[in-house]
Structures are given as structure tokens and as C-alpha cells.
Amino acid sequence: MTRNTYEAWIPEEDSSDVIQRVDQMSAVEALSSPEPMSSNTKSIPRSAGVGVSVVDKGGAYSEDTSTNDDIVLTAMKLGKAIRIAEEDIDDSLANILATKQRDWATSYAKLLDNACLAVSAAPGAGVPFASVYYTLTQANASLGYTANDNVTTAASSGVTYDDLSTVLSDAESGDYFDLSRMVVIAHPSFRGTLRGIKDDQKQPIFVQGQQGDRGTPDTLFDLPVRWSLGCRVSATATDAPSGKPVLVVANQDYLRLGKRSGPESIFIDGRDGLSALTDESILKMRARRAFVLGHPKAAAILLGV
Structure with a gap:
């Protein structure tokens, strides 16, 4: 029997609506330090640093005793399947597939940020990564x-x-502070609160950026702010978290996002042998990602109300 299917997952191009939507919605995708992955797991060496001491003229150099280790990224699959009636595809003036792909991109962005930043439980069922909060x-x-x-x-x-x-002081007090790499990621519900807070000189600590092609980001204490709908506490990873809003301050070099594949999709035509009795097609979308916070002292969190 003839099967009208795509035989492989089709990756989204960098300029696609899906990729652009993910970059717009996901602070983690946009700001984290990316780690390309060619296998399911990847080990990243973590340096403990190197000390320095005074060496007298003619004296012997002391040897550094810092202990290095590594962190491990494990890719997890984040995806969804959508069943679509052939009539909706054939009769609709809108591009149903493109619309559903954009909708998935929005939900994926929120779930990824939630999983990486705000889930309160250890990795396990429904929890793909050890989040920054955990x-x-x-x-x-x-x-x-x-x-x-x-x-x-x-x-x-x-x-x-x-x-x-x-x-901010918590994030600034460790050896992992780098002003040029520090970012704030927060749930949008903080915006209203921040607009009303001023310093002792009655100057706002939160400055709204200018929008447009040459715009500037919002800033908090001069640090750039990225807003994320995934920044609410939840027990498991979800695209609709409902717990306390979270504000994260972090050195983005230590937000390590492993990229194994995707976002990508595959379309299974409803006229194949398996689905012929239902007149329905299936659109599957997925991305394989891994995440780890490189060092706990490289980030700090504020739980809102």
C-alpha cells in the first residue's frame, strides 16, 4: 500500500516562524550558553580555578591544588503530536500546519523556561532537568x-x-560575577511591582527599554531584563505554571543549554495505511534539549508573591 509520508524529521531553519517564535518567547533559548550535542549525553569539564601566590626571587613555585570535575548534560525530548482532520487542511484558508507549529513553539518556549528555571522538584517523572531553583x-x-x-x-x-x-548581592558576591554577562530573567508579573520601586534618591531601579529594531532592553539596577512566562514555580515542567513568580539573576555563561536536535517536525499524511479509516493526519513536533546550571553560586533567585 502506498504511504504518503515524510520519511524523516524536518529541522526548522533559523529564519522560520517557529525558530523566531521560540527565540522571542524563551529566555533560556535566547540567553543560555549553547552546547551542541552529538549524542544523548555530554560531559563538560568544570574548572575549579587556579590560585596564584607570591614567588620570591629564586624561589620555587607552589603548585595549584584545585580539584576539577565535570557536569553532565542529558538530552530529553520535549514534543507533542496533533491530529488534524483532512477537511480542516483542505478547506481552511489559513495554513493550519503553520499555525499549529507556531502554537507549539509558544508552548515549548514556556515549558523549556519553566523546566530550566523554576521547577521545584528533582529530575524524574515530568521533570527533565535540575532547574536553577531546585x-x-x-x-x-x-x-x-x-x-x-x-x-x-x-x-x-x-x-x-x-x-x-x-x-543581586547574592549573585554579585561569588567568584562567578561578570558584569558583562549578568542577566535578569523574570515573570512579567514583576513589571508592575518594579515600576513602583525607587531608590533613596527617588530614582527608579527599573527602566523600561525602547522598542523597535534599535531598541534597548528593560533594565533592573542596570542589568538587562528578559521576561518569561515560564518563570513561575511548579512541581513538574509545564507550559502553564501557576506558582509564585520567579526572578533569576545569573551569569549567562553558566546557564548551559544542550542542543541535541530540533525544533523539528514530521507530517504523517492521513492517507497512509495506518490512518486511512480516520481521514486524519498527524503533525509531530519535538526538540531534544539538556540543561544544567554550571555552578550554584553563579545565580540567585527571588520568589515573588
């Missing part, structure tokens, strides 16, 4: 990090200037 709530003696050291929780009365100052 990592910062766990002790790591080998890295000298105490659980929740870099987590600030706002009081029920709301986010204050001191809360914001504290979360």
Missing part, C-alpha cells in the same frame, strides 16, 4: 554551597527594594 535549594558541600543561600523569598506584603538588592 539547584539553589540543595546543599552542595563539594562546591561550598549551602542550601537556599542564594534564594530570597518576598514577604506576603510584596517585593521590596531590599529583596531586589539582596538577590
Whole structure:
């Protein structure tokens, strides 16, 4: 029996609507340090740094004793299948497939950001990665990090200037601070709060950027801000999180995003042998991603109200 199918997954081109939509919606895709992956897992060496000391004239150099280790990226599949009646494809004036692909891109962007930044549970069922939030709530003696050291929780009365100052100070106090690489990723619900907070000189700490081709980003304490609908706490990864809003301050070099494949899609025509009785086609879309926070002291989090 003849099968009218695409025989391989088709990757989205860089200029496609799907890729552009993902880049617009996902702070993680846009800002993280990308790690190309040619296999399911990838080990990245993590340097413990190198010390330096004074060497007297004619004296012996002391040897560095820093212990290096590595971090491991494991690719997970994020995808969805959509069943579409042939009549909808044939009769609609709109491009149903393109519309569904853009819709998937929006949901994928929110789920990816949520999984990487705000999920509260350890990796497992429904939790593909150790998120920034989860990592910062766990002790790591080998890295000298105490659980929740870099987590600030706002009081029920709301986010204050001191809360914001504290979360930035947490990210600034370690060896992983680099002003040129620091970014803020936050849920849009923080915008209204930030607009009302001023410093002692009555100057706003939040400055809205200029839009357009030559626009500038919003800034908080002079750091660029990227807004993400995935930045709400959830127990498992979801494209519709509903917990407390999250604000993340991080050195983007330590937000490591593994890219194994995708976004990509495959269209299974409804006229093949398997689906001939239903007159329905199937559009499957997926991306394989991995994520890890390179060091817990490279990021800090504020939990809003």
C-alpha cells in the first residue's frame, strides 16, 4: 500500500516562524550558553580555578591544588503530536500546519523556561532537568554551597527594594560575577511591582527599554531584563505554571543549554495505511534539549508573591 509520508524529521531553519517564535518567547533559548550535542549525553569539564601566590626571587613555585570535575548534560525530548482532520487542511484558508507549529513553539518556549528555571522538584517523572531553583535549594558541600543561600523569598506584603538588592548581592558576591554577562530573567508579573520601586534618591531601579529594531532592553539596577512566562514555580515542567513568580539573576555563561536536535517536525499524511479509516493526519513536533546550571553560586533567585 502506498504511504504518503515524510520519511524523516524536518529541522526548522533559523529564519522560520517557529525558530523566531521560540527565540522571542524563551529566555533560556535566547540567553543560555549553547552546547551542541552529538549524542544523548555530554560531559563538560568544570574548572575549579587556579590560585596564584607570591614567588620570591629564586624561589620555587607552589603548585595549584584545585580539584576539577565535570557536569553532565542529558538530552530529553520535549514534543507533542496533533491530529488534524483532512477537511480542516483542505478547506481552511489559513495554513493550519503553520499555525499549529507556531502554537507549539509558544508552548515549548514556556515549558523549556519553566523546566530550566523554576521547577521545584528533582529530575524524574515530568521533570527533565535540575532547574536553577531546585539547584539553589540543595546543599552542595563539594562546591561550598549551602542550601537556599542564594534564594530570597518576598514577604506576603510584596517585593521590596531590599529583596531586589539582596538577590543581586547574592549573585554579585561569588567568584562567578561578570558584569558583562549578568542577566535578569523574570515573570512579567514583576513589571508592575518594579515600576513602583525607587531608590533613596527617588530614582527608579527599573527602566523600561525602547522598542523597535534599535531598541534597548528593560533594565533592573542596570542589568538587562528578559521576561518569561515560564518563570513561575511548579512541581513538574509545564507550559502553564501557576506558582509564585520567579526572578533569576545569573551569569549567562553558566546557564548551559544542550542542543541535541530540533525544533523539528514530521507530517504523517492521513492517507497512509495506518490512518486511512480516520481521514486524519498527524503533525509531530519535538526538540531534544539538556540543561544544567554550571555552578550554584553563579545565580540567585527571588520568589515573588
